[in-house]
Amino acid sequence: MLMQHKTVRIIVLFKRSVGMFEHWMVLIVEFVFIINTLAAILTVFRDRYRDITAIWAWMLVLLLFPIVGFLIYFLFGRKLSGNHIFTMQTQQIMGIDRIATNQQQEVLSVSDPEHFVEEQSFIRLFLQNEQAIFTNQNEVDILTDGHDMFEKLFSDIRAAKHHINIEFYTIYNDKIGNELVDLLTEKAKEGIRVRVIFDSWGSGGKNAKLYKRLRAVGGQVEAFLMPRWHLFSLHVNNHDHRKLVIIDGNIGYIGGFNVGDQYLGRLKKFGYWRDTQLRVVGDGVLAMQSRFFTDWNATTKNEKLEFSENYFPSTNASGDVAMQVVSSGPDSDTRQIYQGYLRMISMAHESITIQSPYFIPNSAIMDAIEVAARSGVRVRVMIPSKPDHMFVYRATEYYASVLAQEGIEVYAYDKGFLHAKTIVIDDKIVTVGSANMDIRSFALNFEVNAFLYSQSLALKMNNIFEQDLADATLLTPKYFAKQSGWLRFKYFFSRLLTPIL
Incomplete structure (x- = not known):
């Protein structure tokens, strides 16, 4: 007991x-x-x-x-501090503002001003927001294939006489990345000034081994903003997503291509890589140069760049394309490229064609697209048929399904991976650049786009879109209805995270 x-x-x-x-x-x-x-x-x-x-x-x-x-x-999740914003904005004291001030009068001197009324509203918007230089008579080539793009780029680099300024989100330590660094090393040995900015996140680290030979012969290489930030103050969510090359201040490249073997279709995962890059000759290159100067001076602790005629030479281009180069990023609350996208969609009268690998718009962009479609504007959107970032792609599918339900033409590119970031409206205004149609590009990444005012260029871009349709599938409401419940759950859940993807 x-x-x-x-x-x-x-x-x-x-x-x-x-x-x-x-x-x-x-x-x-x-x-x-x-x-x-x-x-x-x-x-x-x-x-x-x-x-x-x-x-x-x-x-x-x-x-x-x-x-x-x-x-x-x-x-x-944290935004850039006021000190970083101030530091980056003060890099403008290079004389770039004087170029913008002098060229603002170009808005009033355009021939046939009645035809150019809508374009003038864009020009004023970007001059007001960012002092984005407006230029006429640019020669612009459209490059959509990686082999063609790198062939022309390497040819222009070989012909460089004074300087080569390069800024990419991604420069991989692979075959094409090493070919680029080898070529830049050769030019640096010749006495050409070579500068490279890359994003360490996008490039998989600082890749000191890749650039060792270039640095050894005087080439300068910087990881964007990294030298200033300690590990625990690093804003890894703010990436330098820009893609720029400026050669002798006369030739510029801007668009969606980075440097990596997948951009040449060498990775089985992606297959053929479909992208869009512009090769520009003319005063538009001066705006690309000013963007590079700003980013370089914000990043480097050593040699700061200053305005000089060697970097901003007079050009004698005789093209027919007017353009502005517009930048945006977390250093500004204005969101210039986003405003440009929204205005393009809102002012379209006849047609809108959009290509983007990540289609995750905010409510304002979605509303503008739906209003345009209901107003009789033909809207066509093209996205990839395969993911490279799972959550992002599922969120893209969600918004594509919403547009399809509205009767808007949504296509999936089947030939390979679609990475182009382009919009064309009414066969007269075009934008090509690094900014995707997503909230990350609108607010988190450092981006740069060319806004171009040319009917001939717009027609070429739309012809390229028509050619892409031969390798694309129309996504109808029936297509989305056949998807499994689990798949639909994934893109509904991904949609909840879209503001921070």
Whole structure:
């Protein structure tokens, strides 16, 4: 009996201990939940310039992943500090502002001003937002194939006489990446000034080994903004997504191509790589140069670049393309390229053609597209048929399904991977550049696009789109209805994260 009594007592005490433990654990969990919720609210709502959709997306992350969510936010969610913004903006004191001021009068000197009324509104918008230089008489070639693009690029680099300035999101340490560095090393040995900016995130690290031979002969290589930031202050969510090459201040490349073997169709995962790059000869190159100067001076601790005629020479181009080079990034709340995209879609009268590998627009862009379609504007959107980033692609599918339900033509490019970032409206205004049709490009990445005002160029771009249709599939509501419930769940869930993808 005594043993039984002791056993019962032990069991009772054990149950009480377990009960008290459970009670305290519940209190601790409740406390952590309350503190986590309050901290999440204070963290994401304190920035009055952050888009409301991004606020709620980050709230979802912070609440679903207590404590861990704050580490994710620390690395990916914080905006650039005021000090970094100020530092980057002050790089404009190179005389670039004088070029913009002098060329603002070009808006009023365009021939046939009645035909150019809508274009003038764009020109004023970008001059007001960013002092984006307006230039006439540019010669512009459209490059859509990686082999053609790198062949022309390497040929122009071989002919360089004074300097080669390169800025890419991705320069991989692979075959084409090494071919580029080998060529730049040869030019540096000749005394040509060679400068390279790359994004360490996009390029898979700083790749010191890749650039060792170039640096050894005087070439200068910088990872965008990395030298200034320590690990724990790094904003890994803000990438230098720009793709620019400027050679002797006379020839410029701008568009969607990076440097890597996949851009030549050498990776089985992607197959043929369909992209769009522009080769520009004319004063439009001066605007690309000014963008590179700003990024270089914001990044390097060493030699700062200053305005000189060697870098901004007089050009004698005789083309028929007017253009502005427009930049945007987290260093500004204006979101210049986004405003340009929105205005293009809103002002279209007859047609809109869009190509983007990541189609994740915000509500304003979606509304503008749907209003245009309902107003009789023919809207056509082309996206890839395969993913390179799973969540991003599933979110793209979601928005594609919404457009298809509205009767808008949405196509999936089947030949390979579509990476082009282009919009054409009414056969007269074109934009080509690095900015995707997604919230990341609108607000998080550093981007650069050319906005071009030329009927002949617009017709060429639309002809290229028509050719792409031969290798594309129309995505109808029936196509999306046949998808599995699990697949639809994935792109509905991905949509919730679109503001921070």
